[in-house]
Amino acid sequence: MNRMWAIVERELRRFKRSPTLIVISMVFPLVQLVVLGYAFGGNVKHLKIGVVDQDGGIPAVPVRELAMAVAGGAQTFDTILYADQGQAVNDLRDGRINGVLTIPPEFSRRVLSKNDPHVALIEDNTDNFVAATLVGAAGSLLSGFGPPTPMPRISPVPQLDVVEVYPYVPYVQYLLPGSITMSIFMMVMIGGGIIFIDDKARGLHEGYLVTPISKLELVAGFNLSGTIKAVLAGVSIMIVGSLISGIPMALDPMRLLRLTLVIVVTAFALISMMFLIMVRVTDPLTPRAIFGVLNTLLYFPSGAVYPQQGFPKWMQLIAVVDPFTYAVHAFKDLLLKNTGLGAITFDLFYLLAFSAVCMTAATLLFKRTL
Amino acid sequence: MATPAIDVRNIVKKYGDFEAVKGITFDVAEGEIFGLLGPNGAGKSTLIRMMTTLLQPTSGTAIVGGHDVVKDANGVRQTIGVIPQNMTTDLELSVEENLIIFAKLYGVPREKRDRLIDQLLEFVELTQWRDAQVKNLSGGMRRRVEIARGLVHEPKIFFLDEPTTGLDPVSRVNVWEMLTRIQTERKLTILITTHYMDEADKLCDRIAIVDHGELKALDTPMRLKMSVPTDNVLEVNFASTPPGWIEKLKTLPEVETVVGDDHFFKISSKNAPATTMAMLDAAASAGVTVQTLSVASTTLDDVFVHYTGRALRDALQDASPNESAFMLRRQ
Numbered sequence: 001m002n003r004m005w006a007i008v009e010r011e012l013r014r015f016k017r018s019p020t021l022i023v024i025s026m027v028f029p030l031v032q033l034v035v036l037g038y039a040f041g042g043n044v045k046h047l048k049i050g051v052v053d054q055d056g057g058i059p060a061v062p063v064r065e066l067a068m069a070v071a072g073g074a075q076t077f078d079t080i081l082y083a084d085q086g087q088a089v090n091d092l093r094d095g096r097i098n099g100v101l102t103i104p105p106e107f108s109r110r111v112l113s114k115n116d117p118h119v120a121l122i123e124d125n126t127d128n129f130v131a132a133t134l135v136g137a138a139g140s141l142l143s144g145f146g147p148p149t150p151m152p153r154i155s156p157v158p159q160l161d162v163v164e165v166y167p168y169v170p171y172v173q174y175l176l177p178g179s180i181t182m183s184i185f186m187m188v189m190i191g192g193g194i195i196f197i198d199d200k201a202r203g204l205h206e207g208y209l210v211t212p213i214s215k216l217e218l219v220a221g222f223n224l225s226g227t228i229k230a231v232l233a234g235v236s237i238m239i240v241g242s243l244i245s246g247i248p249m250a251l252d253p254m255r256l257l258r259l260t261l262v263i264v265v266t267a268f269a270l271i272s273m274m275f276l277i278m279v280r281v282t283d284p285l286t287p288r289a290i291f292g293v294l295n296t297l298l299y300f301p302s303g304a305v306y307p308q309q310g311f312p313k314w315m316q317l318i319a320v321v322d323p324f325t326y327a328v329h330a331f332k333d334l335l336l337k338n339t340g341l342g343a344i345t346f347d348l349f350y351l352l353a354f355s356a357v358c359m360t361a362a363t364l365l366f367k368r369t370l
Numbered sequence: 371m372a373t374p375a376i377d378v379r380n381i382v383k384k385y386g387d388f389e390a391v392k393g394i395t396f397d398v399a400e401g402e403i404f405g406l407l408g409p410n411g412a413g414k415s416t417l418i419r420m421m422t423t424l425l426q427p428t429s430g431t432a433i434v435g436g437h438d439v440v441k442d443a444n445g446v447r448q449t450i451g452v453i454p455q456n457m458t459t460d461l462e463l464s465v466e467e468n469l470i471i472f473a474k475l476y477g478v479p480r481e482k483r484d485r486l487i488d489q490l491l492e493f494v495e496l497t498q499w500r501d502a503q504v505k506n507l508s509g510g511m512r513r514r515v516e517i518a519r520g521l522v523h524e525p526k527i528f529f530l531d532e533p534t535t536g537l538d539p540v541s542r543v544n545v546w547e548m549l550t551r552i553q554t555e556r557k558l559t560i561l562i563t564t565h566y567m568d569e570a571d572k573l574c575d576r577i578a579i580v581d582h583g584e585l586k587a588l589d590t591p592m593r594l595k596m597s598v599p600t601d602n603v604l605e606v607n608f609a610s611t612p613p614g615w616i617e618k619l620k621t622l623p624e625v626e627t628v629v630g631d632d633h634f635f636k637i638s639s640k641n642a643p644a645t646t647m648a649m650l651d652a653a654a655s656a657g658v659t660v661q662t663l664s665v666a667s668t669t670l671d672d673v674f675v676h677y678t679g680r681a682l683r684d685a686l687q688d689a690s691p692n693e694s695a696f697m698l699r700r701q
Contacts, residue, residue: 006474010460013471017462017503203456207519210422210452211475212444370424
């Protein structure tokens with residue numbers, strides 16, 4: 001297998017001389033982690049809500065005061081008082097405000113007669129996140145309306161007690177497992193797939209095809225060098241990402257060791273898959289064209305950004321075979337729950353089996369001639 | 371008769387209905403520089419790729435260095451050095467690193483490797499550039515790196531597919547000199563493909579003219595030129611001539627007319643090389659000294675026209691669009 005090591009040496013020496021490649025494949029996952037993590041993870045604030053008091057009675061005053069208290073306190077929304085409901089709705093439709101809280105004309109009478117009083121929230125539901133936040137804020141606002149009701153010492157109905165096993169997980173930490181997997185994939189795609197096909201297109205592979213290297217040595221050499229490159233990318237993003245997102249005990253050596261093991265296995269699985277996809281490709285445009293599709297197809301169904309239970313059936317089927325799913329699951333266990341290897345045995349088993357299948361198929365399909 | 375270094379018998383390569391090589395047969399003797407001459411799309415590269423195990427023949431056989439290219443491909447690979455048409459050197463690596471990697475790919479033992487690399491770098495005059503990245507070298511220097519790389523495992527047979535294409539005239543001459551030296555010093559058998567007439571003429575012991583996948587002619591450059599009937603003029607200046615010398619010149623083979631005075635003669639011939647040889651023999655036996663001789667002789671271009679029915683430069687321009695595209699796809 002000495003010839004295999006010659007291929008590995010060649011690839012790594014070239015890699016060392018390509019700082020642009022290293023930077024590009026590492027910057028994207030980090031940028032994505034930081035931008036997506038903080039874009040999705042924060043609380044929505046300063047939504048603009050129009051308040052229309054059509055009632056004008058005394059019971060309506062606390063509703064307006066509560067709305068202004070939210071604006072001054074949690075700052076979920078800022079209130080704008082409207083005298084005219086029509087004007088408020090027009091502003092809502094024109095996007096100047098996000099919702100209209102209307103106190104209807106009979107509100108006071110119904111409050112005083114305890115006859116089912118209502119407050120209306122007219123919302124712009126084109127943005128689900130904003131709409132849900134407004135409903136939540138308006139709901140909690142109304143719960144503070146009226147005199148406080150004393151809680152019975154012994155509840156007659158079952159109560160739910162929630163116990164959180166782990167410390168609060170900000171969204172940026174939730175995204176980190178996906179970002180590490182993405183960095184491995186990026187390196188596999190750029191440093192493995194694209195370079196391999198570009199070399200082919202330039203005729204560079206003719207140079208080693210005329211040497212006595214065997215098919216297995218060639219495939220193993222490319223896979224091993226690709227794995228090493230992807231592991232370097234994965235470990236770098238794992239450490240930098242853990243520090244940026246504030247993972248507790250980020251530099252615990254035992255955890256780093258377990259994480260590195262998952263990175264190695266994931267890198268091997270993804271490079272084997274990449275090599276299988278590219279083994280018969282000759283057109284340098286092909287890997288670039290499938291890059292985006294493959295990225296979307298593997299990253300999003302994996303549960304890296306959203307729980308898989310929310311996916312439609314067909315997407316769940318993709319998730320079952322997607323190697324990202326198992327890598328992301330293993331990283332989540334190790335990073336967010338600090339589990340041992342026992343919890344991720346199946347993930348490792350799947351990734352290794354996936355690698356073996358792809359590697360075997362790629363070796364069989366690899367053409368030793370042009 | 372000694373076993374030929376390369377023995378190709380009725381070799382055929384088909385891509386679907388297209389027949390790139392149509393049953394070519396030839397052999398190359400040990401220590402010979404053999405040229406495959408023809409335009410782009412003629413089938414030269416396909417032929418060399420079959421001999422170097424990069425392509426499997428559709429039918430026929432090729433024995434290279436005593437190994438069958440199909441049955442014992444690794445045996446062939448161990449015996450040959452190959453410079454493919456495309457530059458296949460890693461641009462990011464240094465000159466020395468390229469040689470080291472290929473020495474390892476060929477399984478050259480470590481103790482031998484360093485010595486060989488030193489010798490080769492000196493041979494291709496790149497010793498002072500050994501640590502330079504190949505991307506910083508000129509085209510001619512890169513070709514020399516490839517020549518060194520192709521010799522790093524001491525092959526017996528050296529294949530070069532259009533080694534000087536794209537090089538400037540000075541670099542081309544440099545590569546020619548290098549190949550001639552390799553052949554002389556290392557007793558290598560060299561097979562080279564080219565579409566340059568001057569390259570084939572200057573370098574090759576024998577030339578095979580290939581066109582449309584067929585072997586059109588095969589012989590030494592001189593014999594190929596002599597085999598083509600042409601109407602040429604010899605201009606000879608003799609120191610002194612005996613009486614009746616003009617009559618003697620008229621009797622030489624292939625001569626059509628002779629005009630001249632006591633010293634200077636113009637001889638019109640159907641076959642300039644044949645007449646020249648006979649005239650020099652006659653002058654030597656009559657004790658006549660030839661002071662100057664100029665011959666508007668046959669070129670390989672004339673040979674190419676004679677055997678293929680078209681000029682090589684036209685063939686290069688005409689290389690059928692389909693074939694050219696096909697060759698590009700195959701690369």
